[in-house]
Amino acid sequence: MTRRSPWITDDVAELYEVARAFFATEVAARREQWSREQCVDREFWRKAAGLGLLCASIPEEYGGGGGSFLHQAAIQQAYCATGDRSWSNSVHSGIVAHYILDYGTEEQKHRWLPGMATADMIAAIAMTEPSAGSDLKAITTRAVRDGDSYLISGSKTFISNGSQADLIVVAAKTDPDAGAKGISLIVVETADAPGFTRGKVLDKIGQHGADTSELFFDNVRVPATNLLGDEGQGFAMMMSQLRQERLIIGIGAVAATELALELTVEHAKQRKMFGKRLFDLQNTRFVLAECATRTRIARVFLDDCVGAHMAGELEAATAAMCKWWLTDVQCRVIDECLQLFGGYGYMREYPIAQMYADARAQRIYGGANEIQKELIARSL
Numbered sequence: 001m002t003r004r005s006p007w008i009t010d011d012v013a014e015l016y017e018v019a020r021a022f023f024a025t026e027v028a029a030r031r032e033q034w035s036r037e038q039c040v041d042r043e044f045w046r047k048a049a050g051l052g053l054l055c056a057s058i059p060e061e062y063g064g065g066g067g068s069f070l071h072q073a074a075i076q077q078a079y080c081a082t083g084d085r086s087w088s089n090s091v092h093s094g095i096v097a098h099y100i101l102d103y104g105t106e107e108q109k110h111r112w113l114p115g116m117a118t119a120d121m122i123a124a125i126a127m128t129e130p131s132a133g134s135d136l137k138a139i140t141t142r143a144v145r146d147g148d149s150y151l152i153s154g155s156k157t158f159i160s161n162g163s164q165a166d167l168i169v170v171a172a173k174t175d176p177d178a179g180a181k182g183i184s185l186i187v188v189e190t191a192d193a194p195g196f197t198r199g200k201v202l203d204k205i206g207q208h209g210a211d212t213s214e215l216f217f218d219n220v221r222v223p224a225t226n227l228l229g230d231e232g233q234g235f236a237m238m239m240s241q242l243r244q245e246r247l248i249i250g251i252g253a254v255a256a257t258e259l260a261l262e263l264t265v266e267h268a269k270q271r272k273m274f275g276k277r278l279f280d281l282q283n284t285r286f287v288l289a290e291c292a293t294r295t296r297i298a299r300v301f302l303d304d305c306v307g308a309h310m311a312g313e314l315e316a317a318t319a320a321m322c323k324w325w326l327t328d329v330q331c332r333v334i335d336e337c338l339q340l341f342g343g344y345g346y347m348r349e350y351p352i353a354q355m356y357a358d359a360r361a362q363r364i365y366g367g368a369n370e371i372q373k374e375l376i377a378r379s380l
Helices: 010-037 042-050 069-080 089-103 106-118 234-270 282-310 316-340 342-346 351-363 369-378
Strands: 123-126 142-146 149-160 167-173 183-189 196-201 212-223
Touching: 010 042, 010 069, 042 106, 069 089, 069 234, 069 282, 089 106, 089 123, 089 167, 089 183, 089 234, 106 167, 123 149, 149 167, 149 183, 167 234, 183 212, 183 234, 234 282, 234 316, 234 351, 282 316, 316 342, 316 351, 316 369, 342 351
Parallel strands: 123 167
Antiparallel strands: 142 149, 142 167, 149 212, 167 183, 196 212
16 A cells, blocks of 8 residues: 655665664654653754754755755655654754755855754744734744844744754744734844843644744844844745745654554454454445545555646645645544544553644644645635
């Protein structure tokens, strides 16, 4: 039933196998610790960096692996195939690193990317605010120019890697009267940033090991040279990068869906009910057949989106389809699979239960699925 994606070339496959072997050992050993501590430990980040699993799609001249998005996709797929959702390397390497690569100056690239590749710097991006989630135009965080600096004031929430980030790309209004054209992106280095404070790590339904935090900025002074791109271009840059972010979310969705199906088929063939295997009951077979079909279609669609992205042809509407539909399939299939585990499916010690809780946020972050449908409708 396993379908090898056409984008998995030999060198990408080799990296996938390295990542898969590493995650199989290290994630299993640390998952409970991460859940208790609500973050992934820096030692794990450094071990992953040592294997080239950070910034794999960043050029070597900036300390990266010199690969393409396909290498980042392979790492993401290998990690999500473990069923864990604690590690936000997708944000660090797949999102923030590319903001810096695509919009940073040469000085900025050389200053920040090598440290991100070695895990000396963990990165986050701060868009969402308490009153502005999918509607990014509504952010109220301000960045006021003061000589050769910006003074940033405001608050952010639901920030992945927030409690330990050394580098944060902050979306702020530099011209509050200009709407979307008044939003800029400014990089905050947290090591020496008076006025910057971190709130609590948020207590979520799932993804308990993921460091998802509140951040507060009270006249945080940042050098003007930390501006990414030009003033007022932040919204356009975010809209452009969201295509890759939504594709990355889709990769995680399909990997989790495939794992849920695999675990459930295995369970159904071992579990006895009414004197026969659960798998031999017609309802079970029909449910699994439907789940397998949805999972296969999801994989084919994802592979098509990856191909389009590599060709520079992934349209915003298609990226929105990728994000909403694949995460919807993920939640639906995992729910069907959990049902076949019966009462055991509701026990947190069973992977399917944790996958069920972890999946729900997929339909929210990266732009709520309802917003994705609106974006698609506008393209019709």
